[in-house]
Amino acid sequence: xxxxxxxxxxxxxVESVVDRWGGRPDALIMMLHxxxxxxxxxxxxxxLYLSQKTGIPLAQIYEVITFYHLFRTSPPGKHKxxxxxxxxxxxxxxxxxxxxxxxxxxxxxxxxxxxxxxxxETVRCLGCCGLAPVVMIDxxxxxxxxxxxxxxxxxxYTKEQDSK
Ligand code: FES
Numbered sequence: 481x482x483x484x485x486x487x488x489x490x491x492x493x494v495e496s497v498v499d500r501w502g503g504r505p506d507a508l509i510m511m512l513h514x515x516x517x518x519x520x521x522x523x524x525x526x527x528l529y530l531s532q533k534t535g536i537p538l539a540q541i542y543e544v545i546t547f548y549h550l551f552r553t554s555p556p557g558k559h560k561x562x563x564x565x566x567x568x569x570x571x572x573x574x575x576x577x578x579x580x581x582x583x584x585x586x587x588x589x590x591x592x593x594x595x596x597x598x599x600x601e602t603v604r605c606l607g608c609c610g611l612a613p614v615v616m617i618d619x620x621x622x623x624x625x626x627x628x629x630x631x632x633x634x635x636x637y638t639k640e641q642d643s644k
Pocket of ligand 1 (some may be wrong): 564565566567570606607609610613614
Protein backbone atom coordinates (compact mmCIF):
# COMPACT_ATOMS: atom_id res chain seq x y z
CA UNK A 481 0.00 0.00 0.00
CA UNK A 482 1.31 3.46 -0.86
CA UNK A 483 2.54 5.37 2.17
CA UNK A 484 2.00 9.05 2.90
CA UNK A 485 5.05 10.44 4.68
CA UNK A 486 6.14 13.89 5.72
CA UNK A 487 9.27 15.27 4.05
CA UNK A 488 11.30 14.52 7.20
CA UNK A 489 10.04 10.95 7.49
CA UNK A 490 10.77 10.43 3.81
CA UNK A 491 14.33 11.70 4.18
CA UNK A 492 14.86 9.56 7.27
CA UNK A 493 13.66 6.50 5.42
CA VAL A 494 15.89 7.13 2.41
CA GLU A 495 18.85 7.78 4.73
CA SER A 496 18.31 4.47 6.52
CA VAL A 497 18.21 2.66 3.16
CA VAL A 498 21.35 4.46 1.97
CA ASP A 499 23.14 3.63 5.26
CA ARG A 500 22.12 -0.01 5.01
CA TRP A 501 23.69 -0.34 1.55
CA GLY A 502 26.51 2.14 2.03
CA GLY A 503 25.04 4.29 -0.77
CA ARG A 504 27.10 2.30 -3.27
CA PRO A 505 26.16 2.65 -6.94
CA ASP A 506 26.44 -1.14 -7.34
CA ALA A 507 23.74 -1.50 -4.67
CA LEU A 508 21.31 0.80 -6.48
CA ILE A 509 18.89 -2.03 -7.34
CA MET A 510 18.84 -3.23 -3.72
CA MET A 511 18.18 0.32 -2.49
CA LEU A 512 15.35 0.74 -4.99
CA HIS A 513 13.84 -2.57 -3.88
CA UNK A 514 13.94 -1.45 -0.25
CA UNK A 515 12.31 1.87 -1.16
CA UNK A 516 9.58 0.20 -3.19
CA UNK A 517 8.90 -2.24 -0.33
CA UNK A 518 8.23 0.77 1.89
CA UNK A 519 6.15 2.93 -0.45
CA UNK A 520 4.63 0.43 -2.88
CA UNK A 521 6.33 2.43 -5.64
CA UNK A 522 9.26 4.83 -6.12
CA UNK A 523 8.06 8.42 -5.80
CA UNK A 524 9.94 11.00 -7.86
CA UNK A 525 10.93 13.04 -4.81
CA UNK A 526 12.46 9.89 -3.30
CA UNK A 527 14.54 9.30 -6.43
CA LEU A 528 15.72 12.91 -6.24
CA TYR A 529 16.71 12.60 -2.61
CA LEU A 530 18.39 9.24 -3.23
CA SER A 531 20.43 10.89 -5.98
CA GLN A 532 21.44 13.76 -3.67
CA LYS A 533 22.41 11.38 -0.85
CA THR A 534 24.42 8.92 -2.94
CA GLY A 535 25.74 11.11 -5.75
CA ILE A 536 24.27 8.63 -8.25
CA PRO A 537 22.96 10.75 -11.16
CA LEU A 538 19.16 10.95 -11.32
CA ALA A 539 19.27 9.87 -14.98
CA GLN A 540 21.04 6.66 -13.96
CA ILE A 541 18.43 5.97 -11.27
CA TYR A 542 15.64 6.42 -13.82
CA GLU A 543 17.44 4.22 -16.31
CA VAL A 544 17.36 1.37 -13.79
CA ILE A 545 13.75 2.04 -12.75
CA THR A 546 12.51 1.99 -16.33
CA PHE A 547 14.66 -0.98 -17.38
CA TYR A 548 13.31 -3.30 -14.68
CA HIS A 549 9.55 -3.68 -15.06
CA LEU A 550 9.10 -4.61 -11.42
CA PHE A 551 9.82 -1.04 -10.35
CA ARG A 552 6.86 1.31 -10.33
CA THR A 553 6.82 5.11 -10.52
CA SER A 554 3.17 5.55 -9.56
CA PRO A 555 1.17 4.27 -6.57
CA PRO A 556 -0.44 0.85 -7.01
CA GLY A 557 -4.04 0.89 -8.27
CA LYS A 558 -6.97 -0.67 -6.42
CA HIS A 559 -7.30 -3.43 -9.04
CA LYS A 560 -4.21 -4.98 -10.55
CA UNK A 561 -4.65 -6.06 -14.18
CA UNK A 562 -2.05 -8.64 -15.18
CA UNK A 563 -1.97 -9.57 -18.85
CA UNK A 564 -0.13 -12.83 -19.53
CA UNK A 565 2.52 -12.44 -22.22
CA UNK A 566 3.70 -16.05 -22.05
CA UNK A 567 4.10 -17.80 -25.42
CA UNK A 568 0.59 -19.28 -25.70
CA UNK A 569 -1.11 -16.03 -24.71
CA UNK A 570 1.23 -13.95 -26.85
CA UNK A 571 0.44 -16.02 -29.93
CA UNK A 572 -3.30 -15.83 -29.26
CA UNK A 573 -3.46 -12.05 -29.08
CA UNK A 574 -2.20 -10.83 -25.69
CA UNK A 575 -0.31 -7.89 -27.29
CA UNK A 576 -3.60 -6.59 -28.77
CA UNK A 577 -5.23 -6.83 -25.33
CA UNK A 578 -2.39 -4.83 -23.81
CA UNK A 579 -2.74 -2.19 -26.54
CA UNK A 580 -6.50 -1.98 -25.96
CA UNK A 581 -6.00 -1.58 -22.21
CA UNK A 582 -3.38 1.13 -22.71
CA UNK A 583 -5.76 2.93 -25.05
CA UNK A 584 -8.85 2.83 -22.84
CA UNK A 585 -7.09 3.38 -19.53
CA UNK A 586 -4.67 5.94 -21.02
CA UNK A 587 -1.73 4.50 -19.12
CA UNK A 588 1.40 2.53 -19.93
CA UNK A 589 2.48 -0.80 -18.44
CA UNK A 590 3.60 -0.35 -14.85
CA UNK A 591 1.33 2.67 -14.32
CA UNK A 592 -1.97 3.27 -12.53
CA UNK A 593 -4.96 5.25 -13.72
CA UNK A 594 -5.18 8.77 -12.26
CA UNK A 595 -8.31 7.76 -10.27
CA UNK A 596 -6.29 4.91 -8.72
CA UNK A 597 -8.80 2.25 -9.83
CA UNK A 598 -6.56 0.16 -12.10
CA UNK A 599 -2.92 -0.63 -12.56
CA UNK A 600 -1.59 -2.42 -15.62
CA GLU A 601 1.14 -5.07 -15.66
CA THR A 602 2.31 -7.76 -18.02
CA VAL A 603 3.40 -11.09 -16.59
CA ARG A 604 4.87 -14.40 -17.73
CA CYS A 605 2.85 -17.64 -17.99
CA LEU A 606 0.10 -17.78 -15.39
CA GLY A 607 -0.10 -21.56 -15.69
CA CYS A 608 -3.45 -21.85 -17.47
CA CYS A 609 -2.29 -21.78 -21.10
CA GLY A 610 -5.38 -23.76 -22.24
CA LEU A 611 -7.39 -20.59 -21.57
CA ALA A 612 -5.06 -18.34 -23.60
CA PRO A 613 -5.09 -15.44 -23.85
CA VAL A 614 -5.40 -14.94 -20.11
CA VAL A 615 -5.87 -11.79 -18.05
CA MET A 616 -5.88 -11.79 -14.28
CA ILE A 617 -7.53 -9.00 -12.30
CA ASP A 618 -6.49 -9.18 -8.65
CA UNK A 619 -6.95 -12.92 -7.95
CA UNK A 620 -9.54 -13.62 -10.63
CA UNK A 621 -8.52 -15.30 -13.88
CA UNK A 622 -10.29 -14.47 -17.16
CA UNK A 623 -9.66 -16.81 -20.09
CA UNK A 624 -10.05 -16.51 -23.86
CA UNK A 625 -10.06 -12.75 -23.58
CA UNK A 626 -10.11 -10.48 -26.60
CA UNK A 627 -10.04 -6.68 -26.92
CA UNK A 628 -13.88 -6.46 -26.87
CA UNK A 629 -14.29 -8.84 -23.94
CA UNK A 630 -11.74 -6.92 -21.86
CA UNK A 631 -13.94 -3.82 -22.14
CA UNK A 632 -16.91 -5.76 -20.66
CA UNK A 633 -14.73 -7.15 -17.89
CA UNK A 634 -13.43 -3.72 -16.93
CA UNK A 635 -16.96 -2.34 -16.96
CA UNK A 636 -17.84 -4.71 -14.08
CA TYR A 637 -15.12 -3.18 -11.92
CA THR A 638 -16.03 0.37 -12.91
CA LYS A 639 -19.71 -0.31 -12.13
CA GLU A 640 -18.83 -1.86 -8.79
CA GLN A 641 -16.85 1.29 -7.97
CA ASP A 642 -19.69 3.60 -9.08
CA SER A 643 -22.21 1.78 -6.88
CA LYS A 644 -20.13 2.49 -3.74
S1 FES B 1 1.17 -18.52 -21.56
FE1 FES B 1 -0.44 -17.41 -20.65
S2 FES B 1 -1.17 -18.78 -19.17
FE2 FES B 1 0.51 -19.80 -20.00
